Every structure is written in structure tokens, then in C-alpha cells.
Amino acid sequence: xxxxxxxxxxxxxxxxxxxxxxxxxxxxxxxxxxxxxxxxxxxxxxxxxxxxxxxxxxxxxxxxxxxxxxxxxxxxxxxxxxxxxxxxxxxxxxxxxxxxxxxxxxxxxxxxxxxxxxxxxxxxxxxxxxxxxxxxxxxxxxxxxxxxxxxxxxxxxxxxxxxxxxxxxxxxxxxxxxxxxxxxxxxxxxxxxxxxxxxxxxxxxxxxxxxxxxxxxxxxxxxxxxxxxxxxxxxxxxxxxxxxxxxxxxxxxxxxxxxxxxxxxxxxxxxxxxxxxxxxxxxxxxxxx
Numbered sequence: 065x066x067x068x069x070x071x072x073x074x075x076x077x078x079x080x081x082x083x084x085x086x087x088x089x090x091x092x093x094x095x096x097x098x099x100x101x102x103x104x105x106x107x108x109x110x111x112x113x114x115x116x117x118x119x120x121x122x123x124x125x126x127x128x129x130x131x132x133x134x135x136x137x138x139x140x141x142x143x144x145x146x147x148x149x150x151x152x153x154x155x156x157x158x159x160x161x162x163x164x165x166x167x168x169x170x171x172x173x174x175x176x177x178x179x180x181x182x183x184x185x186x187x188x189x190x191x192x193x194x195x196x197x198x199x200x201x202x203x204x205x206x207x208x209x210x211x212x213x214x215x216x217x218x219x220x221x222x223x224x225x226x227x228x229x230x231x232x233x234x235x236x237x238x239x240x241x242x243x244x245x246x247x248x249x250x251x252x253x254x255x256x257x258x259x260x261x262x263x264x265x266x267x268x269x270x271x272x273x274x275x276x277x278x279x280x281x282x283x284x285x286x287x288x289x290x291x292x293x294x295x296x297x298x299x300x301x302x303x304x305x306x307x308x309x310x311x312x313x314x315x316x317x318x319x320x321x322x323x324x325x326x327x328x329x330x331x332x333x334x335x336x337x338x339x340x341x342x343x344x345x346x347x348x349x350x351x352x353x
Contacts, residue, residue: 098345103194105279105337110189110197112333121322122182128315129175135312136171174212181205202273209269213262220255264289272330281338286331293324 096104112118184201227247268285275282297320304313 096344097348098341101341101344102196102279104340104344106194106197107192108333108337109276110192112330113185113189114192117326117329119186121326122179122186124315124319124322125175125182126179128319129172129179131312131315132175133168133172136168170215174208177208178205181208197276199273199277202269202276206266206269206273210266213266216258216262220258224252261292275334281334281341283331283334286327286334290324290327290331293320293327297321297324 181201181204184198184204186201188198188201264285268289271282271284271286274280297317300313300317300320304317307313
């Protein structure tokens with residue numbers, strides 16, 4: 065461009081307007097790098113586990129566990145009457161107090177420990193800081209799930225042998241024989257899907273624990289577990305309307321549905337966070353002008 069007075073060449077970039085525009089423009093840089101993305105991960109995780117839906121789920125699970133403890137206690141207190149209704153001779157077979165206490169612990173402890181683990185996760189996330197995420201709560205849930213799966217597997221084996229040994233206490237009527245047949249096939253056939261379901265849930269909880277500890281984005285088994293929770297919840301709802309609707313049955317029926325929704329929200333959260341990390345990684349790998 066030529067000056068109208070001295071006819072000298074003027075660089076367009078030196079004009080005030082252009083210089084001001086160039087000064088105000090700077091390429092957008094990501095707030096995090098791949099090396100510091102763990103801070104973004106910690107903040108996003110704490111926002112996710114403290115959302116209102118997560119808090120509702122924890123409270124719902126806590127109430128369900130509490131009612132389950134009360135129900136198990138009432139069931140074991142009336143165990144002799146239950147055995148009597150099934151045809152068991154009470155004079156030959158009774159439920160002793162230590163066995164009842166042990167059964168109550170085995171049935172109620174897993175849910176109680178999972179509640180504690182959930183609240184440890186929520187307590188760590190309450191600060192919303194970028195410090196490393198504590199894995200104490202997720203580790204407690206993982207260990208509880210793993211031990212519970214092992215105990216259930218042992219329980220299947222023990223129940224099978226106890227079933228064989230206890231047949232001499234049962235009456236030989238046609239009704240009792242029918243019940244024995246159902247129990248036998250229930251134990252044998254139920255052990256196969258139970259094994260795969262327990263294995264899947266252990267892998268699911270292990271993946272969540274590894275994500276928290278290492279800042280990874282694994283969502284293995286999440287969608288399958290969510291679908292199974294929806295199926296279980298739907299069957300519980302049908303059973304609830306088929307029988308009596310109580311507070312305990314309502315909580316039992318809706319809890320798997322809430323867990324399924326939470327799992328889908330967790331998968332979407334992890335996928336979005338993973339894509340965000342890939343964007344940061346791509347931006348950091350681009351050569352700067």
C-alpha cells in the first residue's frame with residue numbers, strides 16, 4: 065500500500081487496526097496437558113459422584129440395606145416356623161443361635177460395607193478439588209464384591225451337599241418330592257449363570273476402582289450390567305404388583321432401575337472425559353507456529 069503524501073510502501077500489518085487485531089488474537093490453548101489432565105479428571109470425577117442423582121441413589125441404597133437387615137433378622141427369628149412349614153422335623157433339626165448370627169452377618173454385611181464405601185467416595189468428592197482421588201471407598205466396594213462372590217460360590221457348593229444330607233429329614237410326600245426336585249435343579253442350573261454374573265460384576269467394580277486409582281477410562285461390562293439391572297428391576301416391579309406393594313418391595317424393585325440409570329450415566333461420563341483427554345492430547349501434539 066502507498067502513502068498518499070510520500071508515496072512510500074507501508075506494510076499492511078503495521079496499520080493500527082491490523083496491529084490491534086493481531087495483538088488481540090492468540091490461538092486457543094487447552095487448560096490442561098496430558099501430564100496435568102489428572103487434575104481435570106479429579107475435578108470431573110468429584111462433580112459426577114456428588115450430583116443429586118448419585119446422592120439419591122446412595123440414600124436409596126442405604127434405606128434398602130437397612131430394611132434388608134430388619135427383614136433378615138425377622139426371618140431368622142422365625143426360622144423354626146419356616147422349616148416346620150416346609151416339612152422339617154423341628155425335633156431333629158433346629159437353627160441354633162450362633163448359626164443364625166453367622167447367617168445374618170453373611171447376608172447383611174456386604175450391603176452395609178458397600179454403603180460405607182459409597183459414603184467414603186462421596187466424602188472424598190465433597191471438596192471438589194483437583195487433588196488425587198482417594199481409592200479407599202472403591203477399594204472397599206471391590207473387596208466386598210470379590211469376597212461376596214467367593215462366598216456365594218462356596219455357598220452353592222455347600223448348599224448342594226447340605227441339600228443331599230438333609231433329605232432324610234424331609235417327608236416323602238409327592239409335594240415334598242416336587243419341592244426337592246425344584247431345589248436340586250435350581251442349585252445346579254442356577255450355578256452357571258450365577259458364576260458369570262458374579263464374574264461380570266467383579267470385573268465391573270474392578271474397572272471402576274482402576275479408573276479411580278489410575279485415571280483411566282475403562283467402561284468394560286458397564287452397559288451389560290445396566291441392561292441386566294433394568295431386567296431385574298422390571299421383573300421386581302411385575303412381582304410387586306402381582307403380590308403386595310410394601311415399602312420394602314418398592315425399594316427392592318426400583319433400586320436396580322436406579323443403578324442401571326447410574327451405570328449408563330457413568331459410561332457416558334467416562335466416554336466424554338476420554339474424548340476430552342484425546343482432544344487435549346491432540347492439541348499438545350500439534351506443532352506450534
